[in-house]
Amino acid sequence: MSYLGLPAFLWRRMSRRGRVLLSIGAVVVVMIVVGSLGGDDGTSGSGDRAPTVREQIEDCLDPWDGNHIGFEDQIRPWLRDESSMETHETRFGVSPDASNEVLIEMEYSAENAFGGRVKAVATGTLNYKTCHVTVIDTGL
Secondary structure, X not given: OEEOOEEHHHHHHOOHHHHHHHHHHHHHHHHXXXXXXXXXXOOOOOOOXXXXXXXXXXXXXXXXXXXXXXXHHHHHHHOOOHHHOEEEEEEEOOOOOOOOEEEEEEEEEEEOXXXXXXXXXXXXXXXXXXXXXXXXXOOO
8 A cells, every 4th residue: 555656664654744744745746737737727719709898897997996997086076085085896787888888886985074974876887998987977
């Protein structure tokens, strides 16, 4: 009988720490081999697939927090204290109209004149081909 390719007598003579390290090393080697054998990283294939509407919309949003910087920049001048704006969530529809635009909503909060935080929802249309947002309602 053998363990990890070692005869049983060698396995028994190894310390517990040596067995653990050898086992971890074997798992790492197996993971590297399996990872290099297959898996589609998106670069293989024909490359002819057009991105979906959802993928095009998500390309317009910040990959870190999912917000649209241009949309935030259009709302900030309407606030009493521009630096107090915090965007909580940006949502969008995925059924485009004829002009490649979808509805986009941004939930945000900012300080009011009394120092309290007020939540609001701004609405706009996002042209996912150009990534330009046209503000419909600031939510104020």
